[in-house]
Amino acid sequence: MRHAICGILLSAAACAALLASAVAVRAETCSLELKYREGSRRTFERQEYLYWATSSQSFHVQLSPKADGPPSFIGNEPHIAAFKKIVKKEPAYQSKTPFRGVVSFGGQDYAFALDEILPKPKDEKPKPRDGEKQGEDQKEKADAPSAKLAEKLAEQQPKQAAINYTRLYFDRNRNGDLTDDEVVKSDGDESAPRGVGFSHISFPRLEITLAAGGTEYKYAFTIEGYAILRERYGYVNVQFNAATAREGEIAIAGKKRRIVLSDYNSNGLFNDEIAVDDTVRGSNNELYPRQGDVLMVDPDFDENDSPYDVTASDSRHHVSKLIVIDGKFYDVKISPSGDRLSLTPSTAALGSVTNPNKKFRALIYGDKGFLKIAGEANAPVPVPAGEWKLFSYNIDLTDYPQPEPPKAEPPAEEEQKPESDAEESSLSKSLGKALEQLLGGGSRPAAPAARIRPTLISAQATRDYQAVKVVEGRTAVLPFGPPFKPHVVVQYQRDKMVQLGLTLIGSQGEICDNMIARGGRPSKPRFSITNAKGEVVQQGNFEYG
Numbered sequence: 001m002r003h004a005i006c007g008i009l010l011s012a013a014a015c016a017a018l019l020a021s022a023v024a025v026r027a028e029t030c031s032l033e034l035k036y037r038e039g040s041r042r043t044f045e046r047q048e049y050l051y052w053a054t055s056s057q058s059f060h061v062q063l064s065p066k067a068d069g070p071p072s073f074i075g076n077e078p079h080i081a082a083f084k085k086i087v088k089k090e091p092a093y094q095s096k097t098p099f100r101g102v103v104s105f106g107g108q109d110y111a112f113a114l115d116e117i118l119p120k121p122k123d124e125k126p127k128p129r130d131g132e133k134q135g136e137d138q139k140e141k142a143d144a145p146s147a148k149l150a151e152k153l154a155e156q157q158p159k160q161a162a163i164n165y166t167r168l169y170f171d172r173n174r175n176g177d178l179t180d181d182e183v184v185k186s187d188g189d190e191s192a193p194r195g196v197g198f199s200h201i202s203f204p205r206l207e208i209t210l211a212a213g214g215t216e217y218k219y220a221f222t223i224e225g226y227a228i229l230r231e232r233y234g235y236v237n238v239q240f241n242a243a244t245a246r247e248g249e250i251a252i253a254g255k256k257r258r259i260v261l262s263d264y265n266s267n268g269l270f271n272d273e274i275a276v277d278d279t280v281r282g283s284n285n286e287l288y289p290r291q292g293d294v295l296m297v298d299p300d301f302d303e304n305d306s307p308y309d310v311t312a313s314d315s316r317h318h319v320s321k322l323i324v325i326d327g328k329f330y331d332v333k334i335s336p337s338g339d340r341l342s343l344t345p346s347t348a349a350l351g352s353v354t355n356p357n358k359k360f361r362a363l364i365y366g367d368k369g370f371l372k373i374a375g376e377a378n379a380p381v382p383v384p385a386g387e388w389k390l391f392s393y394n395i396d397l398t399d400y401p402q403p404e405p406p407k408a409e410p411p412a413e414e415e416q417k418p419e420s421d422a423e424e425s426s427l428s429k430s431l432g433k434a435l436e437q438l439l440g441g442g443s444r445p446a447a448p449a450a451r452i453r454p455t456l457i458s459a460q461a462t463r464d465y466q467a468v469k470v471v472e473g474r475t476a477v478l479p480f481g482p483p484f485k486p487h488v489v490v491q492y493q494r495d496k497m498v499q500l501g502l503t504l505i506g507s508q509g510e511i512c513d514n515m516i517a518r519g520g521r522p523s524k525p526r527f528s529i530t531n532a533k534g535e536v537v538q539q540g541n542f543e544y545g
Contacts, residue, residue: 053307063234270338453519
């Protein structure tokens with residue numbers, strides 16, 4: 001009997017353990033509602049900009065101007081081929097250079113065409129009657145100076161008139177007929193002067209109905225761009241940007257969190273994961289992303305971050321297999337339409353990585369997708385076991401002032417002194433000195449202690465970065481950062497003209513793409529070219545950009 005009771009107790013304990021385990025991995029799910037963007041990107045306040053900043057579906061096509069006729073597109077054949085494949089009937093365009101293409105939303109192709117409304121020809125002057133001929137001759141003589149002035153002004157204008165795309169044909173019903181959908185008129189100024197070689201493309205927000213993952217939903221997007229036409233060159237740029245996002249609340253570890261889901265790649269779906277784009281090769285072998293969507297947790301749109309770099313923000317995360325919230329890992333599942341989000345505590349085995357930089361955020365990738373991590377100098381940062389590579393990082397070397405105890409009756413005339421350079425951390429000092437040596441920076445400007453002057457550096461990894469193996473329960477070094485070395489290459493050479501390019505290279509070959517030293521951009525780097533005798537033959541500054 002005693003043994004039987006023990007057996008029952010053990011079974012109950014085992015059941016309790018199983019129940020606890022089940023609770024630990026329980027998924028938290030929430031519904032996300034649609035939110036639509038109002039207004040134009042040009043009129044956004046900063047908060048709206050951080051909310052709606054997205055990557056676009058873009059079309060960039062060159063134009064070849066012609067002296068005896070309308071310009072022609074160069075390299076537009078793929079867009080025209082895709083257009084002709086699904087369009088059976090087109091309108092009668094006024095423009096002699098209509099812009100046509102195909103854009104994808106919700107996994108479906110939509111054809112579109114941009115047209116312009118050509119100005120009406122001016123009426124010819126009526127011929128004078130016989131009795132008025134002499135008076136007309138006198139009037140022409142009187143108008144001769146003004147006619148010459150008009151002719152001179154006309155000669156100063158570009159010979160090519162701007163292409164002013166103010167009409168949009170969009171095949172909303174996807175039936176291959178562009179004539180049975182309502183023509184969309186530009187929300188820009190159609191009376192803008194032509195002949196200056198530039199025109200802005202802008203249309204009101206458009207709405208279509210999409211269906212993904214068994215859910216039908218309204219989706220909105222905007223179209224903006226520009227057309228440039230000069231005497232020797234020209235191009236048209238058209239951008240489709242998402243004007244739809246998802247919002248909601250989810251309980252994570254018993255705490256309600258605000259969720260914003262951005263269709264960051266503007267394709268009408270909300271569950272696209274970021275990946276390395278193997279179709280793009282940089283000149284320095286740097287990595288480029290194939291953009292996915294962005295998940296924001298308790299976003300603070302007043303924070304000083306970049307909507308295009310998740311490593312510069314606490315709240316932004318790329319949609320991927322895993323996400324880190326408050327130091328804990330969660331498996332992510334999002335419906336294609338974005339109406340459902342599920343976060344499940346991850347059961348992946350954990351190891352850790354370290355890096356010697358003072359304070360950093362890094363984006364790493366591996367078999368478990370992309371993961372944003374954050375840490376401080378040499379402190380272990382938990383990471384799921386496996387092989388990880390560096391994609392990008394942001395190092396914060398700002399000296400944040402520590403609050404000082406209040407002084408007893410400070411003199412009224414006493415001024416608060418800026419922090420001494422001696423109080424800077426050794427790593428900040430070494431990087432600051434290195435930046436000054438490499439980039440020609442000057443002495444530190446005096447500033448009120450209440451004003452924080454950030455020192456930041458960010459970089460992009462290359463394909464040559466060696467994977468770091470993370471083993472369960474063990475710590476590995478994830479190397480990146482200083483020392484940075486200048487690398488100069490010849491970017492362009494023609495006759496006796498040479499264009500040089502300067503890049504800062506990190507310790508693992510990463511390419512520096514942004515730098516702020518004490519609140520501002522470092523001074524322009526200087527260069528000096530000498531001959532074999534050591535004589536200076538050329539001096540100057542490198543330009544940013």
